[in-house]
Amino acid sequence: MRSCPTILKTELLAESGYFQIEALHLQFSNGQQRVYERLRGTGYRSVMLVALPDPEHVLLVREYAVGVESQVLGLPKGGAEPHETYLQAAQRELIEEVGLRADRLTELGELTLAPGHLCHSCQVILAEQLSPSYLPGDEPEPLDLIRLPLSQIGDLVGRGELHEARAIAALFMALSALARRN
Amino acid sequence: MRSCPTILKTELLAESGYFQIEALHLQFSNGQQRVYERLRGTGYRSVMLVALPDPEHVLLVREYAVGVESQVLGLPKGGAEPHETYLQAAQRELIEEVGLRADRLTELGELTLAPGHLCHSCQVILAEQLSPSYLPGDEPEPLDLIRLPLSQIGDLVGRGELHEARAIAALFMALSALARRN
Numbered sequence: 001m002r003s004c005p006t007i008l009k010t011e012l013l014a015e016s017g018y019f020q021i022e023a024l025h026l027q028f029s030n031g032q033q034r035v036y037e038r039l040r041g042t043g044y045r046s047v048m049l050v051a052l053p054d055p056e057h058v059l060l061v062r063e064y065a066v067g068v069e070s071q072v073l074g075l076p077k078g079g080a081e082p083h084e085t086y087l088q089a090a091q092r093e094l095i096e097e098v099g100l101r102a103d104r105l106t107e108l109g110e111l112t113l114a115p116g117h118l119c120h121s122c123q124v125i126l127a128e129q130l131s132p133s134y135l136p137g138d139e140p141e142p143l144d145l146i147r148l149p150l151s152q153i154g155d156l157v158g159r160g161e162l163h164e165a166r167a168i169a170a171l172f173m174a175l176s177a178l179a180r181r182n
Numbered sequence: 183m184r185s186c187p188t189i190l191k192t193e194l195l196a197e198s199g200y201f202q203i204e205a206l207h208l209q210f211s212n213g214q215q216r217v218y219e220r221l222r223g224t225g226y227r228s229v230m231l232v233a234l235p236d237p238e239h240v241l242l243v244r245e246y247a248v249g250v251e252s253q254v255l256g257l258p259k260g261g262a263e264p265h266e267t268y269l270q271a272a273q274r275e276l277i278e279e280v281g282l283r284a285d286r287l288t289e290l291g292e293l294t295l296a297p298g299h300l301c302h303s304c305q306v307i308l309a310e311q312l313s314p315s316y317l318p319g320d321e322p323e324p325l326d327l328i329r330l331p332l333s334q335i336g337d338l339v340g341r342g343e344l345h346e347a348r349a350i351a352a353l354f355m356a357l358s359a360l361a362r363r364n
Contacts, residue, residue, distance in 0.1 A: 001244070001253055001326075002244075002246075002253060002323070002326060004246055004251065004252060004253065005246060005322075007251075013198040013199075014196035014197060014198050014201070014203065015196060016195040016196050016203045016205070016219055017195075017219065018203075018219040018299075019196075019201075019203050019219060019221065021196065021198045021200075021201050021203070023198070024248050026246075026248065026322075028246075028322045028323050029323070030322075030323055032322040032323060033322075034322050036248040037198055037199065037200040037201060038248050038249045039201065039221070039249070062184070063298075064184075064186055064187060064208075064210075065294075065297035065298045066206050066208065066218040066220050066298060066299075067220045067221070067294070067296065067297040067298055067299055067300045067301045067302075068294055068297040068301060068303075069186065069189075070186060071184060071186065072294070072297050072298075074297075109339070109340070109342050109345065110342065110345055111345055111346075111347040111350070112247075112249070112250055112254070112345050112346050112347065113295045113296055113346070113347040113348060114249065114295055114302070114346075114348065115247035115249040115250040115254050115256075115346060116245075116247045116248060116249055116254075117200075117248075117249055118249045119249045119250060120249075120296070121250075121345075140187075140208075140210045140212075140214040140215075140216050141184070141210050141211070141212055141214060144184060154354075154357075154358035154361065154362075155358075157291070157351075157354065157355055157358060158291070158355070158358055158359065158362065160291050160292065163291065163292055163293055163294050163303075164293075164294050164295070164296075164297060165293040165294065165295040165347040165348040165350075165351040165352075166295060166296065166347040166351075168293070168347075168350070168351035168354055168355075169339075169347040169348075169350035169351045169354070170347075171354075172336075172339065172350055172351070172353075172354045173339055173340070173350075175336075176336035176337075176339060176340055177340065179336065180336075180340065
C-alpha cells in the first residue's frame with residue numbers, strides 16, 4: 001500500500017461550540033504539496049443501531065435533520081458518554097429513542113463518512129431480542145418509528161425515501177452479517 | 183408526517199475557505215426550543231461513481247483521506263463544475279481518476295450524510311460499458327485501483343476493510359438497481 005503523506009503543519013482555522021476546522025499542509029511521497037481542510041474530531045464517539053423487532057423487520061426512525069431542513073428517515077443513533085462502552089451506549093439510546101431494550105447486542109464494525117473531510121466515525125450495533133423499556137431522552141420531540149420488512153430496504157432506497165448514507169451502510173452491514181450467520 | 187420546526191434565527195458562527203459553521207435556533211411544534219449547529223452547504227455538487235468494468239466486478243479506489251489520516255478504500259468521486267450536469271461530471275471524473283469512459287451512465291439517486299449536521303449530498307451514478315480514455319486530473323498522486331467481484335462487497339465490509347458509509351451505500355444502491363433490472 002502507498003505511504004501516507006507527511007503532515008508539515010496543522011492550523012486551527014475556525015471553531016464553534018461543536019465544530020473545529022483545521023487546515024493540514026501535506027507533502028506526498030512524490031513531492032507534491034497540498035493544503036486540505038477538515039473538521040477535527042472532538043473525541044465524540046457515536047453509535048448507530050440496527051434494531052430487529054423480529055428476524056424479518058427493522059426499526060427506522062424519522063426525525064428532523066437541520067442540515068437538510070426536513071424530516072429524514074434513518075436509524076436510532078446517539079453519542080456514547082465518556083464512561084460508556086459502545087454496547088452500553090447502544091442499549092441506552094435504544095431505550096431512550098425507541099422505548100425498547102435488547103437482550104442481544106452485536107458490534108458490526110465502524111463506519112466513516114467523508115473521511116477526506118471529516119474525522120468522525122460511528123459504531124454500528126445490531127440489536128435483537130427486544131422488549132419494552134423506558135428512559136427519558138434528550139430529543140425535542142418523540143421520534144416517528146417505522147417497522148420495515150428487511151426485504152423492502154432496497155426498494156425504499158431505490159425510491160429515494162431512505163437516503164442517509166450511514167443508515168444505508170449500517171443496514172447493508174446488518175444484512176451481510178445476517179446472511180453470514182445463516 | 184410531523185411538521186418541521188420553525189427556524190427562529192440563523193447565525194454564522196465561523197468560516198474558513200471550505201467550510202461555514204452556522205447555528206440555527208429552532209422552535210418545534212410542541213414549543214420546545216433548541217439551538218443546533220450545522221455545516222452550511224457551499225452549493226458544492228458532488229458525484230460518486232459505481233463503475234462496472236464487467237457485470238460481475240466493480241472498481242474501488244484507495245486514496246489518502248486526511249480526516250482519518252490513512253489510505254481509505256472507496257469509490258471514484260468528485261465535484262461537478264457549475265456548467266456540468268451530474269452525468270457530465272461523472273464522465274469527467276471517471277476519465278480523470280480511473281482512465282476510463284462509460285458508454286452507459288445511470289443516475290441511481292442522491293445520498294445525504296449526517297443530515298443532522300451537514301447540508302451536503304452526493305449523486306450516485308452507475309457507469310457501465312467502459313473503455314480506456316485519458317484526461318489529466320487534480321489528484322496529488324495517482325489513485326490505487328482495485329477490481330473487486332460484486333459478490334465480495336459484503337465480506338470486505340464485514341472485515342472492516344471498506345468502511346466509508348457513502349461508498350457502501352452507493353454500492354448497495356447499485357446492487358439493488360442491478361437486482362431490479364434482472
